[in-house]
Amino acid sequence: MSTSHASPAAETEIKNFIRTVIDADLASGKHPRTITRFPPEPNGYLHVGHAKSICLNFGIKDDYKARGYASECNLRFDDTNPEKEEDEYVQAIQADVRWLGFDWDGGVRYASDYFERLYQYAEELIGKGLAFVCELTPEQMREYRGDFQVPGRNSPFRDRTVEDNLDLFRRMRAGEFADGSRTLRLKIDMGSPNLNLRDPVIYRIRRAHHHRTGDAWCIYPMYDYTHCISDALEGITHSLCTLEFEDHRPLYDWVLDNVTIGCHPQQIEFSRLELLYTVTSKRKLNQLVTEALVNGWDDPRMPTVSGMRRRGYSPAGIRLFAERCGISKTPNVVDLSVLEGAVRETLEAEAPRVMAVLDPIKVTLTNFEPGTTGSRSAPFHPHHPEFGEREVPIAREIYIERDDFAEVPPPGWQRLTPGGEVRLRYSYVIKCDEVVKDADGRVVELKCSLDPATLGQNPVGRKVKGVIHWLSAEHAIEAEVRLYERLFTVERPDAVRGEDGQYLDFKQFINTESLRVVTGYVEACVRDAAPESRYQFERLGYFVTDRRDHAAGGRPVFNRTVGLKDSWSKS
Ligand code: ATP
Ligand code: MG
Numbered sequence: 001m002s003t004s005h006a007s008p009a010a011e012t013e014i015k016n017f018i019r020t021v022i023d024a025d026l027a028s029g030k031h032p033r034t035i036t037r038f039p040p041e042p043n044g045y046l047h048v049g050h051a052k053s054i055c056l057n058f059g060i061k062d063d064y065k066a067r068g069y070a071s072e073c074n075l076r077f078d079d080t081n082p083e084k085e086e087d088e089y090v091q092a093i094q095a096d097v098r099w100l101g102f103d104w105d106g107g108v109r110y111a112s113d114y115f116e117r118l119y120q121y122a123e124e125l126i127g128k129g130l131a132f133v134c135e136l137t138p139e140q141m142r143e144y145r146g147d148f149q150v151p152g153r154n155s156p157f158r159d160r161t162v163e164d165n166l167d168l169f170r171r172m173r174a175g176e177f178a179d180g181s182r183t184l185r186l187k188i189d190m191g192s193p194n195l196n197l198r199d200p201v202i203y204r205i206r207r208a209h210h211h212r213t214g215d216a217w218c219i220y221p222m223y224d225y226t227h228c229i230s231d232a233l234e235g236i237t238h239s240l241c242t243l244e245f246e247d248h249r250p251l252y253d254w255v256l257d258n259v260t261i262g263c264h265p266q267q268i269e270f271s272r273l274e275l276l277y278t279v280t281s282k283r284k285l286n287q288l289v290t291e292a293l294v295n296g297w298d299d300p301r302m303p304t305v306s307g308m309r310r311r312g313y314s315p316a317g318i319r320l321f322a323e324r325c326g327i328s329k330t331p332n333v334v335d336l337s338v339l340e341g342a343v344r345e346t347l348e349a350e351a352p353r354v355m356a357v358l359d360p361i362k363v364t365l366t367n368f369e370p371g372t373t374g375s376r377s378a379p380f381h382p383h384h385p386e387f388g389e390r391e392v393p394i395a396r397e398i399y400i401e402r403d404d405f406a407e408v409p410p411p412g413w414q415r416l417t418p419g420g421e422v423r424l425r426y427s428y429v430i431k432c433d434e435v436v437k438d439a440d441g442r443v444v445e446l447k448c449s450l451d452p453a454t455l456g457q458n459p460v461g462r463k464v465k466g467v468i469h470w471l472s473a474e475h476a477i478e479a480e481v482r483l484y485e486r487l488f489t490v491e492r493p494d495a496v497r498g499e500d501g502q503y504l505d506f507k508q509f510i511n512t513e514s515l516r517v518v519t520g521y522v523e524a525c526v527r528d529a530a531p532e533s534r535y536q537f538e539r540l541g542y543f544v545t546d547r548r549d550h551a552a553g554g555r556p557v558f559n560r561t562v563g564l565k566d567s568w569s570k571s
Contacts, residue, residue: 014059014063014323016326016327016328017327017328017329018056018060018238018240018268018270018327019060021238021266021268022034022060022064022237022238025237025238025266026064026069031237032069032070033064033069033070033071033072033237034060034061034064034069034071034072034237034238035071035072035073035074035234035235035236035237035238036056036057036058036060036061036071036072036073036074036236036237036238036239036240037057037073037074037075037076037109037231037234037236037239038050038053038054038057038058038073038074038075038076038097038104039076039077039078039111039227039230040077040078040093041077041078041079041081041084041085042077042078042079042085042086042087042089042090042093042211043081043084043085043086043089043282044089044282044283044285044286044297045089045092045093045096045282045285045297045298045304045305045306046092046093046096046097046304046305046306047280047282047285047302047303047304047305048273048275048278048280048303048304048305048308048318048321048339049272049273049274049275049280050305051100051305051308051318051321051322052273052322052325053240053242054097054100054102054322055100055318055319055322055323056240056270056322056327057073057240058073058097058100058102058103058104059319059322060073060238061073061105062102072105072106073102073104073105074104074105074106074109074234074236075093075094075097075104075108075109076108076109076110076111076230076234077090077093077108077109077110077111077112078111078223078226078227078230079110079111079112079210079211079212080111080112080220080221080222080223080226081220081223082206082208082209082210082211082220083206083208085210085211086211087211090108090211092297092306094108095306096305096306096309099305099309099315100305100315100318100319101315101316101319109230109234110212111226111227111230112210112212112213114226114229114230114233115213115216115217115221117229117233118221118225118226118229119173119219119221121229121259121261122169122184122202122203122221122225123166123169124259124260125186125258125259126162126165126166126169126184127162127166128258129162129187130186130187130258131165131169131184131185131186131187131202132155132157132158132159132160132165132184132185132187133157133160133164133165133168133169133172133182133183133184133185134155134157134158134182134183134184134185134199134201135157135181135182136155136156136157136183138180141155141183141201144190145190145195145198146190146195146198147195148193148195151190151191152190152191152195152198152199153190154190154199155185155199158187158199168182169184169203172184172203172205172218172219173217173218173219175207175218177205178205179205179206179207179218180204180205180206181205182205183201183202183203183204183205184201184202184203184219185199185200185201185202186199186200186202186225186254186255187199188200188251188254194247194250195247196224196247196248196250196251197250197251197254200222200224200225200251201222202221202222202224202225203219203220203221203222203225204219204220204222205218205219206218206219206220208220224248224251224252224255225255227239227252228251228252228253228255228256228265228267229255229256229259229261231265232256232261232262232263232264232265233261233263235263236263236265237265237266238265238266238268239252239265239266239267239268240267240268240269240270241267241268241269241270242269242270242271242272243269243270243271243272243329244272245267245269246269249267249269252267253267269329270327270328270329271328271329271330271331271332272332273325273332273334274331274332274333274334275303275334275335275336275339276333276334276335276336276491276492277335277336277486277487277488277490277491277493278303278336278486278487278488278493279303279488279493279494279506280303281494284494284506285297285302285303285304287507288302288507291507293507293510294487298310298547300312300482300484300559301484301485301486301487301514301515302487303487305318309532309547310544310546310547310548310559311484311544311559311561312343312347312532312534312542312543312544312559312560312561312562313339313343313561313562314343314346314347314350314534316346316350317339317342317343317344317345317346317347318339318342318343320342320345320346321338321339321342321343324338324342325338336486337566340562340566341566343542343561343562344542344562344564347534347536347542347561347562348536349381349383349384350534351381351534351535351536351542352380352381352387352535352536353380353381353382353535353536353537353538354380354390354522354523354525354526354535354536354537354538355392355425355469355470355471355522355523355537355538356469356471356479356481356520356521356522356523356537356538356540356543356558357399357400357401357469357470357471357476357520357521358401358481358483358518358520358537358540359401359402359403359518359520360399360400360401360402360471360520360521361399361400361401361402361405361443361444361445361446362397362398362399362444362445362446362473363397363398363399363400363430363445363446363447363448363470364396364397364445364446364447364448365394365395365396365397365398365430365448365449365450366433366447366448366449367449367450367452368394368395368396368450370396372452373394373428373450373452374394374455375391375392375393375394375427376391376392376426376427376455376456377389377390377391377392378390378392378425378426390523390525392425392426392427392523393472393475394424394427394428394472395472395473395474395475397472397473397474398424398470398471398472398473399470399471399473399476399521400416400424400446400468400469400470401468401469401539402443404416404422404468404469405417405432405443405446407435407443414465414466415466415468416430416432416446416448416466416468417432418432418434418435419431419432419433420432421451421459421462421464421466422464422466422467422468423454423464423466423467423468424450424467424468424470425467425468425469425470425538427455427470428450428451428452428454428455429450429451429454429459429464430448430449430450430451431448431449431450431451432446432447432448433447433448433449434446434447435447468539469537469538469539469540471521471522471523473521475523475524476521476522476523476524477521477522477523477524477526477527477555477556478519478520478521478555479519479520479521479522479526479555479556479557479558480517480518480519480549480553480555480556480557480558481517481518481519481520481543481557481558481559481560482515482516482517482546482557482558482559482560483515483516483517483518483560484514484515484559484560485511485513485514485515485516486511486514487510487511487514488506488509488510488511489509489510489511490509493506493507493509493510494506496509522537522556522558526545526556527556529545529550529556530545531545531546531547531548531550531551532544532545532547533545534561535558536564539564540563540564541560541561541562541563541564542560542561542562542563542564543558543559543560543561544558544559544561545557545558545559546558546559
């Protein structure tokens with residue numbers, strides 16, 4: 001796990017074992033340039049693990065282009081599974097890749113564009129005696145396959161003639177056979193210790209409507225067969241995938257060695273990103289959505305790209321995170337705080353700063369005098385004068401944060417307390433003269449006096465260390481503020497075992513407090529902010545106007561992106 005905290009600017013030249021291979025291939029002339037691809041299956045929204053893969057593949061293109069190579073990166077939908085794929089996902093995935101700051105070369109590509117060619121290559125393999133039509137049922141197939149201890153057995157249909165196989169395969173395509181009644185299998189080696197090489201199925205019969213080819217096909221190619229040929233047809237130089245495909249590489253290479261295709265991409269595997277306190281599996285994320293445990297794929301608590309976007313994470317923050325995760329073959333288990341840290345770092349310089357009060361307590365400034373008591377303007381960012389300034393108005397009634405006042409202050413307290421003084425940010429020093437409580441003893445108001453000589457100046461003869469944020473009650477506007485916490489209460493929600501040794505349902509570890517909605521107050525200057533405007537609320541954290549709901553009901557809606565400090569790291 002990488003926890004380096006160098007500044008973004010310092011992290012320019014990326015080194016990893018894949019780039020070492022690429023550098024060598026370019027230096028030796030094996031390839032004049034790189035062509036990589038990102039190949040999602042359109043069966044869900046992209047998550048943070050995909051973001052890592054996107055940053056890797058598109059990052060290689062961008063960086064090698066910057067070094068003078070005509071590098072490219074394709075976006076290809078691996079749409080060989082007609083039942084699970086939907087156009088909604090196809091659209092969302094494109095939007096996510098663009099939002100992350102990347103663009104693909106040529107049009108969007110689909111494995112289904114290659115169905116006819118894949119079919120022709122299957123006929124070629126049959127013609128070479130390297131594929132056969134099998135009639136074993138799925139159960140028989142499993143039995144014949146063996147396992148790690150037991151070698152497989154040849155299918156009784158393995159020795160059909162080329163003519164018979166061709167005839168049967170054509171009739172499979174023509175729709176003469178029932179779903180699942182026949183498959184096309186490669187003839188490799190049932191005794192291989194690698195189960196992927198035990199005569200793998202490359203075509204199955206499935207009468208299902210495909211999101212692009214409609215009902216044109218009733219046979220569909222399998223992933224392993226489709227992927228390598230699609231890569232080769234696109235002239236991919238380096239086919240980067242996650243480690244679980246390491247054992248599939250011999251099959252990837254076998255297919256390309258046995259069809260006439262003239263291109264043989266190199267498959268290189270790297271470890272999957274695993275993020276603690278969340279799940280990164282489209283299947284599990286899908287469950288959260290369909291069981292309404294979250295509010296859709298883009299719920300700000302989701303580790304999806306669209307969820308992170310709605311949460312207020314910036315593309316630069318996610319890219320910085322991906323860079324820090326690094327690329328290797330060792331397990332890549334990363335704490336959520338690394339992602340939050342990268343996001344926080346990018347927002348630090350980007351987000352204008354304003355004041356908001358989320359849990360207000362009313363303060364009456366007893367010596368406030370209209371026309372005499374002045375106000376100042378304040379910059380939106382201490383280091384970016386180009387962000388501009390706004391007036392920070394004061395009035396007789398103001399709000400401060402409830403936890404900036406303590407009747408019985410703990411040692412070292414620098415905020416407000418009875419008889420004590422504190423500075424209002426960009427304004428006066430005030431002193432608490434009286435605490436007003438309701439019948440239950442709850443503090444409902446503070447009566448304070450301001451020192452008129454302290455607007456923008458230090459008080460004379462004494463030091464006031466504390467500075468708190470505040471708002472003028474009559475100038476502030478109300479806002480809905482959604483306070484998000486981590487979605488799960490345990491590090492690995494999908495890896496907790498019960499007493500019987502079985503995995504427990506990950507959904508039982510959902511943090512029921514992961515969303516709290518409050519009505520708070522913000523400076524009036526945010527009234528006209530567009531959706532997806534990111535701000536720092538001073539002393540509180542980073543917040544973003546909600547993409548969907550902001551201003552829709554007439555008032556601002558903010559999502560808390562991340563706090564100002566890591567409040568989760570183990571002490
Ligand atoms: P999931 O298990 O969530 O469905 P997947 O690997 O099946 O993920 P694909 O759509 O097939 O999803 O993945 C597209 C690309 O993203 C693949 O190259 C895959 O290796 C990569 N990818 C998916 N998950 C991760 C991850 N956690 N870390 C890094 N890369 C990933
Ligand atoms: Mg997959």
